[in-house]
Amino acid sequence: MIVVDPVFDDAGAAAMLELCDAFGRYRLYAEHEKIEVDVGRGLQQRHDSVRNYLRSRRGRPDETAADVAARTSYFREEYAYGATEYAPGVGSFLWHDGLADAAREIHDRPVIEPVIAYANLFLPGQELAIHTDVPEFRGANRKLLPQWLLVVMHHSGLFDEWRLPIATGIAYFADTIGGALVYWPDGPDAEARTYPATANTAIVLDTDTVFHGVEPVGAGDAVDVPRLGPGSSLVTGGDGRWSLHDADDVEVGAYEFDQLRFSVSWKAYCFRDADEREAWRTHRGDLTYDTILERLVADLRARGRVGPDVTLDRELGLTLIDEYVHFPAAPAQATTQA
Numbered sequence: 001m002i003v004v005d006p007v008f009d010d011a012g013a014a015a016m017l018e019l020c021d022a023f024g025r026y027r028l029y030a031e032h033e034k035i036e037v038d039v040g041r042g043l044q045q046r047h048d049s050v051r052n053y054l055r056s057r058r059g060r061p062d063e064t065a066a067d068v069a070a071r072t073s074y075f076r077e078e079y080a081y082g083a084t085e086y087a088p089g090v091g092s093f094l095w096h097d098g099l100a101d102a103a104r105e106i107h108d109r110p111v112i113e114p115v116i117a118y119a120n121l122f123l124p125g126q127e128l129a130i131h132t133d134v135p136e137f138r139g140a141n142r143k144l145l146p147q148w149l150l151v152v153m154h155h156s157g158l159f160d161e162w163r164l165p166i167a168t169g170i171a172y173f174a175d176t177i178g179g180a181l182v183y184w185p186d187g188p189d190a191e192a193r194t195y196p197a198t199a200n201t202a203i204v205l206d207t208d209t210v211f212h213g214v215e216p217v218g219a220g221d222a223v224d225v226p227r228l229g230p231g232s233s234l235v236t237g238g239d240g241r242w243s244l245h246d247a248d249d250v251e252v253g254a255y256e257f258d259q260l261r262f263s264v265s266w267k268a269y270c271f272r273d274a275d276e277r278e279a280w281r282t283h284r285g286d287l288t289y290d291t292i293l294e295r296l297v298a299d300l301r302a303r304g305r306v307g308p309d310v311t312l313d314r315e316l317g318l319t320l321i322d323e324y325v326h327f328p329a330a331p332a333q334a335t336t337q338a
Helices: 011-022 049-057 064-070 099-108 147-156 273-280 288-303 315-326
Strands: 003-005 024-030 077-082 111-122 128-131 165-172 181-183 191-193 203-204 212-214 233-235 243-247 251-256 261-271
Touching: 003 099, 011 077, 011 261, 024 077, 049 251, 049 273, 049 315, 099 111, 099 165, 099 261, 111 273, 147 288, 147 315, 181 233, 181 288, 261 273, 288 315
Parallel strands: none
Antiparallel strands: 003 203, 024 233, 077 111, 111 261, 128 212, 165 203, 165 261, 181 191, 181 212, 233 243, 243 251
């Protein structure tokens, strides 16, 4: 874990806030990708995280996976992907030297390929369940496979030779009440640490491996969050006021910007050398879906978790999650400051 403080000078930090406002409308994270395959059909994209949340959460015993997914699905939009800028002016963030240097240190790999910058916005009362981020492999990414399956692949350790090590920088450009990042840098059985959402700072780590979450935004007792669903969006009024809209674009809530948690995440692939980067670019030796399932099922058989006849269905998806993704115990409170 490496802290970049400050990320920009005052003018650069102010420009990121202006960029947030200029982008205008933010959709729910859950609206962006909905990939299904025969294995685990019907599972939430992050069913691993939702399943753990439901098992460990105190209170709200009547919540379903769909309830939790809706309530914890914050707002996200891409600002840049590769060389394409969807938010003019984000280039200084995507190609930030300090973030790239931190990425080299995190993975001990010198060749850094910044690939994405995206914004996250949380409402008061929202939180993010403990999880690891969605990893990528040569031939397998979130555009092709369900997110929970990619997470299983990484935690299984069976696909390391295809894995694309990713460094993630989480940058804040406004102070937030609550909403601290809680993370387990020394593994899920070690102590959790927290990093507060502090303006013009960033924390860089391997979020595909390090479990982490976001504590509830706001102060005091739990805040009720309006029911969010397909078509919900968060829209700026251009005057520091933001409004929550339903699927019919009707305003159903209003907020001041300082009530929200705003962060911009940066992700970069980290390669040992130019040849490794070229293998990624040219899809040399990419994984296939059949290879992935063959390896996972063979390993489950070796562990005695499945028999000789395996049905590629929802239950197999749940078995894969339970076998390979082992979550930390949620801390009762913030334990250690980064």
